[in-house]
Amino acid sequence: MIDFLTSFSPAFILIAAGVISAFMPSSRVRKVLLIASPALALVLINVIFYGQDANAFLGGKVSFAGIELTTMRIDILSIIWGYIFCLAGVLNGIFGLHEKCKITDTSALIYTGAGIGAVFAGDLITLFMFWELLALSSVFIVWRGGPKSYPAGMRYLAMHILSGVLLLAGLIIYGRATGGYAFNNIGIDAPGGKLMLLAFGIKAGFPLLHNWIQDAYPRSSVTGTVILSVFTTKLAIYALMRGFAGTEILIYIGAVMTVFPVFFAVLENDLRKVLSYSLNNQLGFMVCGIGIGSQLALNGVAAHVVVDILFKGLLFMSMGAVLHRVGTTKASELGGLFRSMPYTTLFCLVGAAAISAVPFFGGFVSKSMIIAAVFEEHHWVVFLMLLFASAGVLEHSGIKVPYFAFFAHDSGKRVKEAPWNMLAAMGIAAFLCIYLAMPGPFGGMQYLYGLLPSEVAGAAAFNPYTGDHMVFQMQIIMAAMFAFTLLKRIGLYPPERRAQILDSDWVYRRLGLSLLQWGSAMWTRLGAVITYALRGMFGNISKRLYQVFSPAGAFSQDAPSGISAVLIAGMLAAALFIVYFL
């Protein structure tokens, strides 16, 4: 039994569970599958990896169209993602336990499976297949958000298909030039490298390619947003780390990514959208770390992915709980919820502290590694940008989200506390956020650091809990809190209100649409003009043909037989011309 289960990628267990759940009428059985199959996958990853001695396990080989594919590569890098994806799958399952929806359950399972499969892909073709499956399965989750989410889902799908297509083009060029499809370090200068970087960049939310995140995520359902926030972007981080570690341009892309969402997030009214912007900002830290490419930076990125999935999931869960009970996450309509949802408030505050990198909370142990790596490499401008962004994160995710949802002016809403399963999922995530940041023999920091990919000069040597680190971080926190309080006092803080924020997606949502509509109108007119001209030109000839072929005149002049016949003659002339003269 165990031999059979370990003979293929654990991803297929989840995908199979997804297919079963598509035909499973009982919601209870689906929920069991939803929680049990990621847990089983987690166990199997362990069994497979520690059942052998090498640093990397290669398996699940299949031959596809003459190319040998490695569908399962579990090594010290991919296993981190494997663990956290499985864990997130279990947490999402618990969080969504109350919801009876076949489509969400099915696509969540396949989506999780695709994420795990892509992380364990040993070659680019396998990666591409799961890459596409990830996009296709997740769009159904977006569409569960109601009628308004349909166009957003379409835009989401278009971006992801584009990403898949770029990846395919890149990998074909790469494969032809290098003669192999193995997925290792690619580098931006390799043939097809730029295309693949762009493909990964779309999924990672590079600046100006990021809009799908804020467009689609907040529009999904209560559980949908939580599920979506985990896999797609983190997979892109994995792919970047595997393929493009140390690519210098990523440092600057990452730095820009950390900074610009801050402004949007401060202005935004929908708190789930605020979190989506902050998701982008956290990804910026990771991309920046990948660009640095030193051992310390890469360790930082890996650690940050783990804790980010936990705390970002926790924050989305808490906002999901609010949405579930209150029916909105608009800052302008919330406030004072701490009275009726005390536990949710508490968990949200833990998540906020973790994302703000308060010492002894999740983000602190990982983000400081990335910032330290930037510091060591003497990228001063980038360092300052990251500092600004850290303060910004604190401002919008650390303070704004909990403040406007649970405190601020009382909205007068008195609702029930979140359901027990949501509290349980949030509780586990909150516990892990704290546990993994705790140093010392009873804390979990050693386990987190023990997991990191390169032990050489990295994890063991790095200690975030030094005096200057702590003081420095506290200064940032204090400064940001002070700024928030001050702006709030003197009334300069952007008030929470319903408003449209113009992001660069305006280019394709408004300008692009208008251009398309204009183009389509012009096309119709052009078509009409050409038809009119053609009719004039061929009128006489076609009339005669009509007289030949339709003596009764049963067909109106619009019937195309005559014109088609002329067209055929034209085609013959063209063919003759080609054959004779070219």
Added chain:
Amino acid sequence: MQLMSLFPEWILTHGSASLVVVPLMLAVLTALNPSAKIAWATVLAVTALCVFTSLGLLLQVISHGPIHYNMGGWQPPLGIGYYVDSLNAPILLLISVVAFLCTIYALPSVAAEVEPKKKGPFYAAFLISFAGLLGMVITADAFNVFVFLEVSSISTYVLVGMGASRDRRALTSSFNYLIMGSIGATFFVIGIGFLYMQTGTLNMMDIARVLQDIGPNDRVVQLAFAFIVIGLGLKLAMFPLHMWLPGAYAYAPSFFTAFLAATATKAALYLLLRFTFTVFDPSWDFVATALMILLAGLGILGMLASSLQAIFQNDLRRVLAYSSVAQVGYMLLGIGMATTLGLTAGYLHMINHAMMKGALFIAAGAFWYRFGITQVSDMRGLGKTMPWTMAGFTTAGIALIGVPGTAGFVSKLTLVRAAAENGWWWAIGVIVVTSILAIIYIGRIIEQAYFHPVPEINGKPVARNEAPYTMLIPLWIMALASVAFGINAEWTTSLAEAAAHVLDAGPNTVIPGAHDVMPVVPTVTGGH
């Protein structure tokens, strides 16, 4: 061969002839038959027999090489010869299998769509059309090709016109098709005439042999080539000669649309391959230029224009029909590359597309059968009211888009690889763009079916009303085949590669005579 021993001796010796003769003879009996049930059973038996026979022929070709069969024992080039090799054996099997599956589906579909009195003749016409397609593919005599082309075409016009009891527009479509199809056939026969004028023979291999002596610089040969390419281009719906196709597919009886879409253009495409690569010489300048400009160029144009047209259609069958024109563009693009990989891709797509389009049109017929739905906008809630039919439609639709793990992906990937090998990067761009367009026109339908509420009648949602098993079974066989050929593409790819090797070898000038008997197979001669 173990499998070969399953086939009785007569199939291995006279299979080639019986493949054409049996359906033609039984067509007469069917036409006289008063009972629709018996007529249907006859057709089912004939198509089943043809599946069996063509499978036997394919296995024989794989194990022993090409089969020559002389009609009536007359030696070619005087007599008519039948010739089966790796290029046409898979197509024979494809046509037979699709015909068999469609016949299962015909029982409820024809009962609902064709006037009761005309059912016997309807089935007879179908058998003639079926025999004509098989004849076109199997014969090695150029004039015989024309005869069978007309046999299948004329019965096709009749069958399309019989859709009139469902929608009167079938009559104009049929007439339109009649005119264009006749022009195409005329062009083809003019081309054959020119060839006969220059070579003095009608046997394809003999023509190829004489053409090698004449060489590429003969104006009449060039003229013949142009006429044949355009004539066949019309039959295979090469853009912009496809204008007959959307109407014919949209208004023909559902059962016949499914058959037509999956087979007719493929048979014509096979003839194009046979003539350009094995009768003419692809290494000649004018053939090479025409391949690149005419086939690949028009293929690309067709992919783009027809995919766009498919998006704006509201009639479900018209969407699928325009998509067919676009898919023919993919095949032409692969063929136009004229490399082994390109030809493999084109041929592979031909097989895969037959499965996918067959399933899609069967499902479209089922929607009409249960709810009278022909428009995309009426498909709201079909995911709930006809879950199994819609699931089959979705499966085939996903394969048509080319999602990884389906047959469409395998053939598109091969095509992309072929284009990359040629350095045609722009072609890859077009493939990608049209795949995205395919997502839109298929996605639009799937979205209607799954994400809109079930329509209500008198305040109550419409009840579930699944298609009968006779429709579901062929639908799912084809839909699953289009997935299975994506997961395990080995069999289809090996067939396509074998076909590509036949084409790669260039003109086939071996005429079987008394003196060059194939070493392994005994010379097969029929009916003394």
